[in-house]
Amino acid sequence: xxxxxxxxxxxxxxxxxxxxxxxxxxxxxxxxxxxxxxxxxxxxxxxxxxxxxxxxxxxxxxxxxxxxxxxxxxxxxxxxxxxxxxxxxxxxxxxxxxxxxxxxxxxxxxxxxxxxxxxxxxxxxxxxxxxxxxxxxxxxxxxxxxxxxxxxxxxxxxxxxxxxxxxxxxxxxxxxxxxxxxxxxxxxxxxxxxxxxxxxxxxxxxxxxxxxxxxxxxxxxxxxxxxxxxxxxxxxxxxxxxxxxxxxxxxxxxxxxxxxxxxx
Amino acid sequence: xxxxxxxxxxxxxxxxxxxxxxxxxxxxxxxxxxxxxxxxxxxxxxxxxxxxxxxxxxxxxxxxxxxxxxxxxxxxxxxxxxxxxxxxxxxxxxxxxxxxxxxxxxxxxxxxxxxxxxxxxxxxxxxxxxxxxxxxxxxxxxxxxxxxxxxxxxxxxxxxxxxxxxxxxxxxxxxxxxxxxxxxxxxxxxxxxxxxxxxxxxxxxxxxxxxxxxxxxxxxxxxxxxxxxxxxxxxxxxxxxxxxxxxxxxxxxxxx
Numbered sequence: 001x002x003x004x005x006x007x008x009x010x011x012x013x014x015x016x017x018x019x020x021x022x023x024x025x026x027x028x029x030x031x032x033x034x035x036x037x038x039x040x041x042x043x044x045x046x047x048x049x050x051x052x053x054x055x056x057x058x059x060x061x062x063x064x065x066x067x068x069x070x071x072x073x074x075x076x077x078x079x080x081x082x083x084x085x086x087x088x089x090x091x092x093x094x095x096x097x098x099x100x101x102x103x104x105x106x107x108x109x110x111x112x113x114x115x116x117x118x119x120x121x122x123x124x125x126x127x128x129x130x131x132x133x134x135x136x137x138x139x140x141x142x143x144x145x146x147x148x149x150x151x152x153x154x155x156x157x158x159x160x161x162x163x164x165x166x167x168x169x170x171x172x173x174x175x176x177x178x179x180x181x182x183x184x185x186x187x188x189x190x191x192x193x194x195x196x197x198x199x200x201x202x203x204x205x206x207x208x209x210x211x212x213x214x215x216x217x218x219x220x221x222x223x224x225x226x227x228x229x230x231x232x233x234x235x236x237x238x239x240x241x242x243x244x245x246x247x248x249x250x251x252x253x254x255x256x257x258x259x260x261x262x263x264x
Numbered sequence: 265x266x267x268x269x270x271x272x273x274x275x276x277x278x279x280x281x282x283x284x285x286x287x288x289x290x291x292x293x294x295x296x297x298x299x300x301x302x303x304x305x306x307x308x309x310x311x312x313x314x315x316x317x318x319x320x321x322x323x324x325x326x327x328x329x330x331x332x333x334x335x336x337x338x339x340x341x342x343x344x345x346x347x348x349x350x351x352x353x354x355x356x357x358x359x360x361x362x363x364x365x366x367x368x369x370x371x372x373x374x375x376x377x378x379x380x381x382x383x384x385x386x387x388x389x390x391x392x393x394x395x396x397x398x399x400x401x402x403x404x405x406x407x408x409x410x411x412x413x414x415x416x417x418x419x420x421x422x423x424x425x426x427x428x429x430x431x432x433x434x435x436x437x438x439x440x441x442x443x444x445x446x447x448x449x450x451x452x453x454x455x456x457x458x459x460x461x462x463x464x465x466x467x468x469x470x471x472x473x474x475x476x477x478x479x480x481x482x483x484x485x486x487x488x489x490x491x492x493x494x495x496x497x498x499x500x501x502x503x504x505x506x507x508x509x510x511x512x513x514x515x516x517x518x519x520x
Contacts, residue, residue, distance in 0.1 A: 054427050079427045087421055089442040089519045099428040102438075130519040150428065 002067065003154065003186045004030040004053070009062035011048050021211035022048045026062070028205070028214060035180065035187045037197035038205045039244065041252050045212025046190045050156050053188065054079045068153055075103065078152035083163040086131045086139045086146075093118065093127040095142050099150030117145040120179055137168035141175070148179055157189040161196065170228050173199055177225065194244050198222075198231045206247055209255045216247060307489045312496065315489040325478075329497065332463055332474040335391065339398025340459050344452060347406035351448070354407070355414020356440055368407060376401035377465050384470060394466050394474075401462040402455035409451025413444030446520060449513050456505050464498055 009026040012019050022045040030036055038046045051057040052064060054077060068076050078099060079085075086095050094101075096118055100110040118127055121141040131139055140160055147155055161169045173196060180187060191197055197204045198220065206216035222230070222237060231237055289309045295301040296308040307315075319325040353360040376397055383400075387393035417439065425439045467476025479494035 054423075056423050056426060075429060077427075079423075081420055081424065084418065085420055085424055087424060087439070089445075089517075090438075091519075098424070098438075102425070102428045102430045102434055132519060146428075 001032045002029045003032040003034070004028070004188075005063075005065040005067070007063045007065075009049075009052070009064060010060050011045070011052065011057070012060045023052075023059075024211035024213050026212075026214055030186060030188065033184045033186055034203060035189065035201045036203045036205060037189045037191055037201035038207060039191060039194065039197045039248075040207030040212070041209050041248060041255065042192060043255075044207045044209035044251075046207055047158055048212070050079070050158050050188060050190055053077060053154075054156050066154065072153075073105075075099070075150055075152045077154040077156055078147040078150045080140075080143050080147045080155065080157040080160045082158050082160065083136065083140070086134075086142045088131050091128055091130055092123055092134070092142055095131070096145045096149050098146055099152075103150075113149045113151065117149040117179075120148075121145045121175060135168075137164055137172060140164065140172060144172075144176060144179070148183065153186065155185050155187045157187065159190050159192070162192070169196070174227070176200070181224065194241055194248070195228070195231060197244075198237055198241060199226055199228055204244065206244065208251050210258065215251075218244070305488060307492065312489050312492045316493045316496070319490065319493060325493070328473060328475055328478045332467065332476070333501070335394045335467075335474065336398060336459050336463050339395035339463070340402055340455070342395055343399035343402030343459075344406050344455060347403045347451075347455075348410050348448065351407040351410025351451075352414060352436075352440060352444065354411035355444060356436070361411065361415075365411075368404065372404045372408075376462055377469070380466065380469060389470055394463070394471065397466045398459045398462050401458045405454040405458065406448070406451040409454070410444055410448045413447030413451075414440050416447065417443035446517055449509070449516065453506065453509050456509055457502065460498060460502050460505070 006026050006028040009023060009028075010021070011023040013022055026049065038049065040046050048057060052059050053066075056079075066076050068074075087098065090098065093114060097110055097114040100113055105113075118124055121144060123138065123141055123145070126134065126138065131142070134142070140163075143160060147157075161172055164172065177200065189197075189200060202220060204216075204218040204220065205214050206218070207213065208215045218240065220240070222234075292301070292306065293308045293310060296303045296306050316325070350360075350364060354364050355361070379400065380397060383393050383397055387396055421439055421443060425435050430438065463474065464476035464479065467474035468480040471477045475494050475497050479491050479498075482488070482490035482494065
């Protein structure tokens with residue numbers, strides 16, 4: 001069953017006389033319950049794609065359809081932001097409850113949902129703290145808990161772990177997988193880390209830069225639950241890694257060539 | 265034993281903080297008693313304090329203080345409340361911003377005291393005109409800081425609010441207001457300082473009561489110790505108000 005359908009989607013940003021083709025003719029279908037990673041060099045428009053799905057940006061052309069369950073009280077999508085998406089003047093608890101409070105769900109439900117996901121991400125002892133008192137990893141836990149507590153049909157994640165150190169990243173990735181396996185929500189996850197994509201996703205979409213296009217669609221049939229050790233050691237995964245690596249190398253070089261050509 | 269414990273309790277930083285004004289007062293006392301300073305113009309602090317007590321006994325002092333404080337408080341509220349409302353609207357809606365900002369910019373550079381004649385013509389010489397004077401002078405720093413506070417809220421929180429479907433009311437109460445509060449409170453601090461400056465000057469020009477009047481009348485009568493009492497009161501209340509506001513800030517911004 002398809003959950004998200006994107007047809008001939010383009011996005012152009014006009015900056016004075018210059019315009020940037022952020023996305024060009026994106027065609028994509030994502031199935032219900034799929035964990036999709038979008039991988040690409042920085043500036044390839046992957047965040048723009050996500051922001052369009054998150055309703056924070058309007059497409060210039062094309063159509064995005066999200067098939068939601070009928071008569072459902074569930075929100076269609078919730079986003080986990082890059083970093084600093086946690087609101088500093090709300091406590092951990094209030095941040096996690098934010099989506100539910102904004103939707104004015106029954107208090108009992110809000111409380112239950114909030115409690116559940118706070119303890120799920122291991123922040124039960126920190127619920128009354130403000131974000132300034134938390135480490136970067138803890139803040140991203142709050143961000144993830146907030147999105148899951150809101151119980152959306154689709155989760156959109158915009159490089160949520162990019163600012164974290166390696167150890168914290170591994171821990172949070174595994175925690176994310178644990179929570180996801182419980183709910184099996186459709187996830188669109190943006191990253192520039194190949195390891196991360198291999199560990200998390202059912203499907204990796206490779207993007208090229210300027211104009212942003214999807215150039216490769218890789219389906220992973222690696223059994224779950226996965227661990228970072230497996231991802232690092234299995235030969236077939238290494239093969240996919242190299243394939244993606246080569247492609248990205250090529251992309252980055254290409255963009256650099258175009259840039260220098262344009263400057264000359 | 266007890267003394268030792270007392271000494272241990274004393275924080276060297278606090279000692280230094282208290283020592284500088286005390287030292288200044290001591291120096292003043294000595295200079296004025298030994299004739300280094302002319303005691304007619306710089307009466308010794310001990311004499312000023314004595315004068316303060318004798319003024320206090322007659323009750324006259326308290327009526328001046330309470331009149332000034334009432335003017336400050338009501339004038340302050342009269343300026344701060346509309347300033348916060350308009351500032352929030354300016355910060356949140358660009359049409360409001362474009363509409364109000366020229367008006368704010370035109371009137372801001374005019375010192376409120378220069379407008380006093382007009383205020384007196386419009387509102388007479390009663391209490392209300394003094395409150396209006398304070399209100400106007402407080403209004404500008406608060407309105408500008410409030411608008412800037414809202415405008416400077418990190419865009420990502422606006423995205424979060426939108427993504428999590430906050431309605432207009434929730435957006436205002438959960439994002440705009442608390443997000444703007446730190447900068448807004450800075451504006452209120454500034455406004456508080458300006459309110460004190462303004463009330464004293466306004467009372468010097470067009471009043472028959474209040475701390476400013478006390479200072480001005482006693483200067484004209486060459487009762488300098490009495491004049492100094494007024495000055496000390498101003499300094500005391502200025503300090504008290506900024507302590508109170510800082511306390512309020514700590515209460516309102518536990519997340520800072």
